[in-house]
Amino acid sequence: MFKTFSQTKIAPCSVARYKDAQSQRSGNPVLAETPKSTPVDAPLKAAKPTLRTIADLTGFAVTTVSRALSNAPQISAETRRRVHEVAAKIGYLPDRAAQRLKTGRTNVISVLLDPHEEILGYGTSLMLGIANALKDTPYHLIVTPSFVAGSNVDAIRHIVRNGMADGIIFSRTEPFDPRVRLLLEQGFAFVTHGRTDFSTPHPYVDYDNFTFAYEATKRLIARGRSKPTIILPPRRMTFCQHLQHGFMTAVREAGVAYEIPDDIDLDCPVDEIRDFVSRRAGLTDAPDGFVCGGEVSALATITGMSDRGLTLGAEYDIVAKQTSKLLVNIQPKVETIYEDLVDTGFRMGTTLLAAIGGETDPEKLQTLLKPTIVFPARG
Amino acid sequence: MFKTFSQTKIAPCSVARYKDAQSQRSGNPVLAETPKSTPVDAPLKAAKPTLRTIADLTGFAVTTVSRALSNAPQISAETRRRVHEVAAKIGYLPDRAAQRLKTGRTNVISVLLDPHEEILGYGTSLMLGIANALKDTPYHLIVTPSFVAGSNVDAIRHIVRNGMADGIIFSRTEPFDPRVRLLLEQGFAFVTHGRTDFSTPHPYVDYDNFTFAYEATKRLIARGRSKPTIILPPRRMTFCQHLQHGFMTAVREAGVAYEIPDDIDLDCPVDEIRDFVSRRAGLTDAPDGFVCGGEVSALATITGMSDRGLTLGAEYDIVAKQTSKLLVNIQPKVETIYEDLVDTGFRMGTTLLAAIGGETDPEKLQTLLKPTIVFPARG
DNA sequence: GCCGGTATTTATAACGTTTTAAATTGTTCC
DNA sequence: GGAACAATTTAAAACGTTATAAATACCGGC
DSSP: OEEOOOOOOOOOOOOOOOOOSOOOOOOOSSOOOOOSOOGGGGGGGOOOOOHHHHHHHHSOOHHHHHHHHTTOTTSOHHHHHHHHHHHHHHTOOOOHHHHHHHHOOOOEEEEEEOGGGGGGGHHHHHHHHHHHHHTTSSOEEEEEEOSSSSOOHHHHHHHHHTTOOSEEEEEOOOTTOHHHHHHHHHTOOEEEESOOOOSSOOOEEEEOHHHHHHHHHHHHHHTTOSSEEEEOOOTTSHHHHHHHHHHHHHHHHHTOOOBOBSSOOTTSOHHHHHHHHHHHHTSTTOOSEEEESSHHHHHHHHHHHHHTTOOBTTTBEEEEEEOSSHHHHHOTTSEEEEOOHHHHHHHHHHHHHHHHTTOOOHHHHEEEEOOOOOOOOOO | OBOOOOOOOOOOOOOOOOOOSOOOOOOOSSOOOOOSOOGGGGGGGOOOOOHHHHHHHHSOOHHHHHHHHTTOTTSOHHHHHHHHHHHHHHTOOOOHHHHHHHHOOOOEEEEEEOGGGGGGGHHHHHHHHHHHHTTTSSOEEEEEEOSSSSOOHHHHHHHHHTTOOSEEEEEOOOTTOHHHHHHHHHTOOEEEESOOOOSSOOOEEEEOHHHHHHHHHHHHHHTTOSSEEEEOOOTTSHHHHHHHHHHHHHHHHHTOOOBEESSOOTTSOHHHHHHHHHHHHTSTTOOSEEEESSHHHHHHHHHHHHHTTOOBTTTBEEEEEEOSSHHHHHOTTSEEEEOOHHHHHHHHHHHHHHHHTTOOOHHHHEEEEOOOOOOOSOO
16 A cells, blocks of 8 residues: 655656757658657658549549538539549548638637636636537637636627637626627627626526525525625626526525625635634624635635634535536535536537527527535434 | 534526527627626627728728728828828738638647646646737737647647647657658647757757756766666657666766666656656665656655665755646655746747748747756755 | 849749539530 | 430639749949
8 A cells, every 4th residue: 555665766857969940841752751760650751631632533623622621502412422432442531721711611629728727727627528519520629718808898809800700708787888898880790608687688698596505595595504604706897696596596596595605706716615614603603604606715715714703514605617627636524516527528618519500599609507406314 | 724614505607597608699789698798897799899890980991991901011101100000000910711711820829738747737837828929919829739649740740731720839759750751741830848969950949958968867866866766758759768877977977886777757647657766666766866757756766765765964865857836746855846837838839930921941930948957055 | 334143022823621613524405 | 426414524713821933122333
């Protein structure tokens, strides 16, 4: 089970001749200079096959080959078969640049990266899901960071203005999000993580935060907590209202006391949340149940309460939104409701592809993911 | 400080006519149909200016304009000035597709995304940094996920084979990483986060994990801990050896007992680490000092120890690598040494650009980032 | 006023694809 | 045997840029 290592010598990465990283692309039609060449990876950079190559190989004209590959109707079945066969054999892949130049389609999806998404792999999970949806399509995923948090409308304007992508994905929407307004006005394909209050419908994938907050709060009350509270995201974001609404509904139904902290939110630095919770716990009428919109705030809450000598499960309970394996494995006493961000990304990807493909039915472009509630047996 | 909200009605996103997300790109030379048009964002999708536009406007030939914009030497100063002026005025931006088609350069950097990077914003921080380095260049950042963990050599082969990018960025290198071998063989520009043991040098940005582990271990010993241990990454990765080496050096120098768990690593699920720590703490001769390579493993360790009734700072200490604000703010008693991943990404970006630009001096393409040690005064 | 030479500009072709329009082949029918 | 027509295939042009090679303007010197 345990092993003692002898002190191993780390060979320093010796610095000798340095392989020129350039010198590619000299249109050598045969094989391009094979470098050291382990036999395995030798013939990689062979002459890149084009439509012309297939045309020469089959005897058809370039136009015919192009048509055959795009399965145009006027090509005979036999021709189509033969062309596809040869294309597959020589590993033909259409040149993105040429296609883009000719058609104006970029085959690019742009995902806007908010600095806030740095935390806890939110952005990464979403991207993984999106990439999964794009897997067997010609689409590439390019990430466009907005260096100024919140307002990446300039980045969007740039993408639209210069045709940098066929579609845009972004998160953290506000009720009258200027990004959504801009994209609707320009008729540019996009999908958001989160809804808006615009009267014109637009593609989105959202998590049902109302239900999350409602069920979470109910659970706290069912466990006998008499004063629930909720740590909300910044007020300007749409899903803040959904959370609040769900929380309030459960609270009203049960007729219990409650509290909504006003000067703290999920975007606050972790220590501020921790200190707030700790401070509040020291005053009278402190809450004994927490709905946490994220795992980090849940951890901050636990620490803050623990600073007052209060223990989770004994003096108070937490129900948190779970988006990774972090929280539940570290502190199993926190109850959670799961939001699958990889799946969310996947759905955003397919939704955007549908929108780009011309789908206009809002039914098919709007997804509200219901949380599945699986609380452990009452402990 | 606390505020009670009245139960707000959430207006459901009404579903009416749905704006066609397509119907772009009809080569309207003037302004393209202005949709609803808030006066602000109206003239966005104007006819995209090309070299031809500038040529017509200035009276020069297209070739001359191209040359002037690329600051070719044989263009007269006055011409260059005039062309730049007009280009700026009409907001000219060269067409990426045309440039790529003609030159073969893609102006694309590909970052490989390992599923393991999902945790704790590792990937996102790196990308943010890279994007920052690419900010004022024509380069775009495309993310290429490898769906099978660890071996994304196929993804790389695809990129190289089909000229999908000008350079590649990836992490988690192994001493004789097949990805590095492939790219060196093909003479393709890349930069890694982490070193290898190949005799041919290659561009990298790495964190000095030897020093990290050495200093962390020394700190534990200085605090009076008599049996340090270290939770290492998977053995196959290069930086595992660096960590181990640093740990062992400190241990040998001090002549203290130590222990290296063999069947647990940083990639293990959090609960496995927690359970392992807890189990071990229940046996004899348990370690009383932990060097943790990541924040998550540190949290797992705290919980595991806490399950045995052992408290951080009292019965044991932890020194962990810190890559976010999470850990220190949640549990300030953990001492940390910081690794700035955004900065790392930034350096990887500039390094790769240098490599693509033809730089071959290993001195300029290899960076080893020294941790700055700032431990609080002994408490 | 013409020469050689340099400085500057230009026309033309090409990158690999798709689109438009035209050409070729095959078939049926009188 | 050819007209009319459908089924296939094809040639040529275009997307916006850069590279090659050629043209033109400018200049001093004689």
